[in-house]
Amino acid sequence: MTQHATRERRTRSDGERTRAAILDAAVKLSTVDGLEGLTIGNLAKSLRMSKGGLYAHFGSKEELQLATVDAAAAIFTTEVVSPSLSAQPGVRQLLAFCDSYFDHLERRTFPGGCFFAGATLEMGTHHGPVQERVARFHTGFIQLIHQYIRTAVDNHELAETEDPRALALELNGVLLAVDTNFVMYDDQTVLELGRRVVRRRLGVTEGDS
């Protein structure tokens, strides 16, 4: 029995670099035009390469979309989830999550605002593998928020009557509303408003890190 029983595709170092560049452009383009509005032609043009060349890395548009979701998830994890994980358990983690979210909007990580705000709404009614991938990530980060809230309740930082599901919905809502307003009106002040609203809701007094 040979060691190539299941033939694995070995990628070359230059190919790996190109693939990363493609996904970087794909994530950015899809926050502007949506995951469905993302086209091979536009993507190729923005990278100054041929459409055929793209198919050396992705066998179909759906594969490209799936990889784009994963790439966006990785960026979101680095910029928003990770900072919250390394904060003090409880309310500080909730605060870090929301603040990091506003920060990643402010520094315009994605030119079209939050990738997942757009993707969840866009793919909500488009059932299939791409929707499932988006939903799985969305579910994951909502559950993370739930966990932060339960910890905060256990730590007596939040009232025992606090319903994790309700508070998570409220926080998720503030993030969505801030994103929508920021993108539509290019309004910087809504970021500060969001930070204030979150602090007030979590009972965090000014001066806390």
Next chain:
Amino acid sequence: MTQHATRERRTRSDGERTRAAILDAAVKLSTVDGLEGLTIGNLAKSLRMSKGGLYAHFGSKEELQLATVDAAAAIFTTEVVSPSLSAQPGVRQLLAFCDSYFDHLERRTFPGGCFFAGATLEMGTHHGPVQERVARFHTGFIQLIHQYIRTAVDNHELAETEDPRALALELNGVLLAVDTNFVMYDDQTVLELGRRVVRRRLGVTEGDS
């Protein structure tokens, strides 16, 4: 000087009926595929008419999109705004607005969830006449919420320290989060959760109409 100095296009009664049918289908299709994802071919097919026939009513896709936004705005006004206008001034109007919003989601007025939640996010980065039309409507209903809040503060139903802009952002956020979850997971229970959250935030006790 003749009475036809500026030639006005007079629509026939059957044409008016068709136009309404087109817009009805266009609104529904665009909540699923987006305003950009809406195509003349799909629209014609769903109406069992020809693409050419559509151009008797709309000279371009942009005209169609603008008319679609207006048609959606009219439906939204009827189903969500009007019920709130006829409620008692103050908190009851805020409550009526949110409740009517959840109701219009629940009865699936639009198959893809809230038209404007999708349209604002989709058109946010697509500058042009269509975005302006969407933005104008969005601005209008946010300002209506502001007004409701100010009235509620004047009526001492809400604390004087309440910041209208902040509360409007919170309520807008809850609506957006409920819509997103409802569309993505087809989850009925999130509607009831949204109703509870809004009531708690507005300090409305159970039993109020």
Next chain:
DNA sequence: TGACAGAAAGAACGACCGTTCGTACTCTTC
């Protein structure tokens, strides 16, 4: 009733869509 204009069909246009293919180049490995 006849004339006119609106409504609708259907064919056709160039452009772009996702995808496939044959070919040439180049990085990696023996």
Next chain:
DNA sequence: GAAGAGTACGAACGGTCGTTCTTTCTGTCA
């Protein structure tokens, strides 16, 4: 350095996009 596989190009495919045009039909009104 030769072999082989990954990388990339560019042309081409059928299909759909938005749009235009010509033609036929029909509601409206003098």
